[in-house]
Amino acid sequence: MGKDTTAAAIPEYRGSFGGWRKPQELNIFLVLVGIVLLCEVCGWLLIGQSFVWNPQRLTITILQVSVVGIIAIGVTQVIITGGIDLSSGSVVAASAMMAAGFAQSAEWSKALYPSLTDLPAIVPIAIGVLIGLLAGMTNGVFVAYARIPPFIATLGMMVSARGISKWYTKGQPISGLTDQFTAIGSAAWPVFVFIVVAMIFHVALRYTRYGKYTYAIGANVQAARVSGIDVERHLVKVYAIAGMLAGLAGIVTAARAQTAQSGMGYMYELDAIAAAVIGGTSLAGGVGRIGGTVIGVVILGVMSSGFTFLRVDAYYQEIVKGLIIVTAVTIDVYRNRQKRS
Amino acid sequence: MQTTVAVTRTPPGIEDKRQSCLLSVSGISKSFPGVVALDDVSFQLRRGTVHALMGENGAGKSTLMKILAGIYQPDAGEIFLDGVSAQFKTPLDALTQGVGMIHQELNLMPSMTVAENIWIGREPRNRFGIIDHRRMNRLSVDLLAELKISLNPEAEVRHLSIASRQMVEIAKAVSYRSRVLIMDEPTSALTERESAHLFEIIGDLRKQGIGIVYISHKMHEIFEISDEISVFRDGKYIGTHAAAATNRDEIIHMMVGRDISTLFPKKNVPTDDVLLSVRDLTLRGVFSGVSFDLRAGEILGLAGLIGSGRSNVAETVFGVTPATSGEIRIKGQRVDLKSPRDAISNGMAFLTEDRKQSGCFLVLDVLENMQIAALQSQFVKAGFVQGKVIAAACSEMSKTLRVKSSGIHTTVENLSGGNQQKVLIGRWLLTRPGILILDEPTRGIDVAAKAEIHALVSSLATAGAGVILISSEMPEILGMSDRIMVMHEGKITGVLDRDEATQVKIMELASK
Ligand SMILES: Nc1ncnc2c1ncn2[C@@H]1O[C@H](COP(=O)(O)OP(=O)(O)OP(=O)(O)O)[C@@H](O)[C@H]1O
Ligand SMILES: [Mg+2]
Numbered sequence: 001m002g003k004d005t006t007a008a009a010i011p012e013y014r015g016s017f018g019g020w021r022k023p024q025e026l027n028i029f030l031v032l033v034g035i036v037l038l039c040e041v042c043g044w045l046l047i048g049q050s051f052v053w054n055p056q057r058l059t060i061t062i063l064q065v066s067v068v069g070i071i072a073i074g075v076t077q078v079i080i081t082g083g084i085d086l087s088s089g090s091v092v093a094a095s096a097m098m099a100a101g102f103a104q105s106a107e108w109s110k111a112l113y114p115s116l117t118d119l120p121a122i123v124p125i126a127i128g129v130l131i132g133l134l135a136g137m138t139n140g141v142f143v144a145y146a147r148i149p150p151f152i153a154t155l156g157m158m159v160s161a162r163g164i165s166k167w168y169t170k171g172q173p174i175s176g177l178t179d180q181f182t183a184i185g186s187a188a189w190p191v192f193v194f195i196v197v198a199m200i201f202h203v204a205l206r207y208t209r210y211g212k213y214t215y216a217i218g219a220n221v222q223a224a225r226v227s228g229i230d231v232e233r234h235l236v237k238v239y240a241i242a243g244m245l246a247g248l249a250g251i252v253t254a255a256r257a258q259t260a261q262s263g264m265g266y267m268y269e270l271d272a273i274a275a276a277v278i279g280g281t282s283l284a285g286g287v288g289r290i291g292g293t294v295i296g297v298v299i300l301g302v303m304s305s306g307f308t309f310l311r312v313d314a315y316y317q318e319i320v321k322g323l324i325i326v327t328a329v330t331i332d333v334y335r336n337r338q339k340r341s
Numbered sequence: 342m343q344t345t346v347a348v349t350r351t352p353p354g355i356e357d358k359r360q361s362c363l364l365s366v367s368g369i370s371k372s373f374p375g376v377v378a379l380d381d382v383s384f385q386l387r388r389g390t391v392h393a394l395m396g397e398n399g400a401g402k403s404t405l406m407k408i409l410a411g412i413y414q415p416d417a418g419e420i421f422l423d424g425v426s427a428q429f430k431t432p433l434d435a436l437t438q439g440v441g442m443i444h445q446e447l448n449l450m451p452s453m454t455v456a457e458n459i460w461i462g463r464e465p466r467n468r469f470g471i472i473d474h475r476r477m478n479r480l481s482v483d484l485l486a487e488l489k490i491s492l493n494p495e496a497e498v499r500h501l502s503i504a505s506r507q508m509v510e511i512a513k514a515v516s517y518r519s520r521v522l523i524m525d526e527p528t529s530a531l532t533e534r535e536s537a538h539l540f541e542i543i544g545d546l547r548k549q550g551i552g553i554v555y556i557s558h559k560m561h562e563i564f565e566i567s568d569e570i571s572v573f574r575d576g577k578y579i580g581t582h583a584a585a586a587t588n589r590d591e592i593i594h595m596m597v598g599r600d601i602s603t604l605f606p607k608k609n610v611p612t613d614d615v616l617l618s619v620r621d622l623t624l625r626g627v628f629s630g631v632s633f634d635l636r637a638g639e640i641l642g643l644a645g646l647i648g649s650g651r652s653n654v655a656e657t658v659f660g661v662t663p664a665t666s667g668e669i670r671i672k673g674q675r676v677d678l679k680s681p682r683d684a685i686s687n688g689m690a691f692l693t694e695d696r697k698q699s700g701c702f703l704v705l706d707v708l709e710n711m712q713i714a715a716l717q718s719q720f721v722k723a724g725f726v727q728g729k730v731i732a733a734a735c736s737e738m739s740k741t742l743r744v745k746s747s748g749i750h751t752t753v754e755n756l757s758g759g760n761q762q763k764v765l766i767g768r769w770l771l772t773r774p775g776i777l778i779l780d781e782p783t784r785g786i787d788v789a790a791k792a793e794i795h796a797l798v799s800s801l802a803t804a805g806a807g808v809i810l811i812s813s814e815m816p817e818i819l820g821m822s823d824r825i826m827v828m829h830e831g832k833i834t835g836v837l838d839r840d841e842a843t844q845v846k847i848m849e850l851a852s853k
């Protein structure tokens with residue numbers, strides 16, 4: 001027998017450690033760079049200003065997207081499991097209201113109740129996070145155990161949480177918050193919170209069992225169950241984390257605005273979902289990365305600040321944003337279809 | 342290379358052959374990123390014949406068939422249909438020109454009925470353009486009767502066993518009345534009885550002058566039904582033989598380039614340690630009164646026809662569908678298995694029957710697919726997966742099982758069917774199970790790899806594990822098992838020892 005036959009008998013096995021693998025975020029990062037360059041060129045041509053060379057604008061851009069960013073980290077994980085979370089914007093409001101309620105400075109009420117003092121900031125923070133956690137867990141229980149489709153379960157939460165935040169003060173805003181509390185929203189703190197949250201969950205998704213299970217459930221629930229994953233419990237965990245992050249976002253929002261209103265976080269859920277999808281998270285489940293979502297969030301931020309910079313009408317902004325989301329989803333659907341065939 | 346010299350790569354007189362051939366492809370090449378799936382491949386299919394394609398897992402059989410069915414476009418090469426150059430841009434294109442295909446993986450809509458699945462996209466409509474369900478069902482009844490398949494056209498597909506689903510796929514493919522019918526491992530989900538039924542259908546089609554391309558890893562059926570056999574290896578065409586003029590060993594040699602000796606190397610390891618003891622296990626409406634013992638070092642075969650409850654017993658023992666009554670003991674300890682999670686923590690492993698539905702994470706890579714079940718016990722410290730350790734273990738496992746891929750970071754969707762199956766076997770071997778339940782473990786796996794998997798399972802048993810083996814392949818179950826338990830309609834009808842078991846006795850018990 002010739003040599004070549006024996007060689008062919010053993011399928012060539014190439015090592016898996018050698019070679020540089022292209023990061024999956026590269027494409028979307030290039031899109032971001034493209035958008036920034038476009039703004040820069042248009043800036044010079046139309047108004048004779050640099051878009052990038054303006055530290056103040058950059059800071060504001062990043063600050064503005066931090067809150068949506070924090071939510072998007074949670075929403076990404078929910079979408080990876082094959083679900084969706086529509087409630088995060090409303091949970092932001094509920095958490096902001098409740099937290100603010102416990103963060104009011106005692107100065108005003110002292111006239112009536114002299115014994116009242118300022119609560120330490122940890123109390124409203126804990127309350128806000130807890131509210132988010134509860135909302136998320138409720139979502140999770142309905143989705144996992146009652147088997148309500150995620151769209152419906154979180155839609156219900158979206159309406160109810162908004163209702164709760166209105167009911168809490170009968171629609172009145174809450175202001176006069178303690179300095180200790182508003183400090184969380186000052187300076188670059190929201191960005192810092194966003195970055196820390198992103199890093200934690202980047203690591204969690206890629207290197208922990210929690211992450212592996214999250215992807216597995218999204219890729220094939222039945223196979224996940226047979227492989228020994230307690231699917232229901234894990235789903236509750238993921239939704240609870242998403243809720244908790246929305247709660248955290250609520251605290252940051254209230255602290256930054258130094259006031260809380262029931263209308264806060266309106267439509268943030270859609271921005272968060274958009275950021276995740278733009279960043280490559282597949283609505284079919286099993287695919288998505290925190291890095292992509294962070295870039296998606298920044299793209300949304302750069303777009304809106306770019307439009308403001310170029311003095312484009314707010315209406316056009318929304319139209320274009322819609323187009324971009326649809327494009328991202330189309331790419332996702334197209335990619336899936338290609339794979340299926 | 343004596344074997345391949347005997348066959349010419351391009352048959353002489355190819356030009357006149359194109360005239361007489363129903364389907365002829367020449368010089369087809371196809372690459373995917375990082376893989377050459379087909380390299381300058383040619384072959385001819387004559388009218389009214391069955392042409393078998395053989396080759397190891399990942400040899401490129403399905404890829405060539407997908408090109409003929411309009412799913413992939415070739416990078417190079419030509420296709421001739423009835424002597425006329427043809428191009429298939431889409432599956433619909435191929436269908437309208439007369440090429441139909443039964444795919445390796447099932448592609449039915451679970452929540453739709455049998456009839457809806459068969460006529461999908463070309464439903465009979467009434468004059469208002471609304472789907473005429475009555476006519477559709479009648480057409481289905483006629484079709485199923487013609488093929489002698491006893492299925493209710495109004496049954497929802499998700500309630501059917503996978504064998505019945507396969508029969509629906511067959512009926513659907515036949516209903517297009519194609520000139521060329523491609524069957525990619527149609528019997529991998531069927532028992533001998535249904536396979537025989539399929540062969541009757543194939544015989545009828547052959548008489549009608551239809552050309553059939555038939556892919557299978559089951560040697561005996563290849564020789565039973567095919568007229569010609571073509572062999573592929575690593576994306577290359579190796580040669581074609583008339584089935585009557587060749588034999589099993591020659592074909593295997595062409596496939597793998599060497600000889601395969603022992604197919605079923607089970608050693609006898611007598612022990613009296615009962616690992617798993619099942620008493621009066623019942624799942625209401627499905628099976629009842631199932632009792633058996635599994636000893637350390639033993640391979641217990643579980644035979645029966647489709648619908649006999651074999652797979653259901655396995656699912657219940659593994660906690661997928663908890664029992665309604667009965668008792669399970671592991672090493673004498675009574676256990677309450679409410680979920681697969683419980684079973685795994687008791688040292689059990691379960692390779693399911695349907696790799697697409699309850700096995701593979703198609704969008705994830707080989708590593709993620711293999712490691713998932715092992716994350717419950719080993720390889721995890723304080724919630725963190727020991728990435729390097731587990732990646733090394735998975736690479737090692739891929740090598741042992743000869744998974745053909747471009748590395749452990751290949752998406753499983755891009756693996757050939759047999760290689761996906763190997764990944765799933767690897768998933769369970771990584772958990773180092775004490776009790777291993779295998780439901781059709783070698784489905785879609787080529788002869789060479791099959792022998793290696795049998796050797797692996799045997800060595801596990803030798804090391805003291807207990808194995809329950811469900812298989813529709815008689816030679817496999819007869820060769821591997823120490824004892825064979827036969828089921829019929831949800832009851833155990835008999836247990837045969839290795840020495841007394843024969844195919845006839847099993848069939849008797851299975852249909853009594
Ligand atoms: N869509 C794809 N993307 C990348 N690689 C692919 C794709 N489809 C097939 N391949 C590769 O091409 C090769 C041939 O695969 P193919 O499915 O044709 O094998 P096969 O002969 O049908 O094997 P089996 O007997 O296991 O079904 C394999 O190495 C496979 O990994
Ligand atoms: Mg194949």
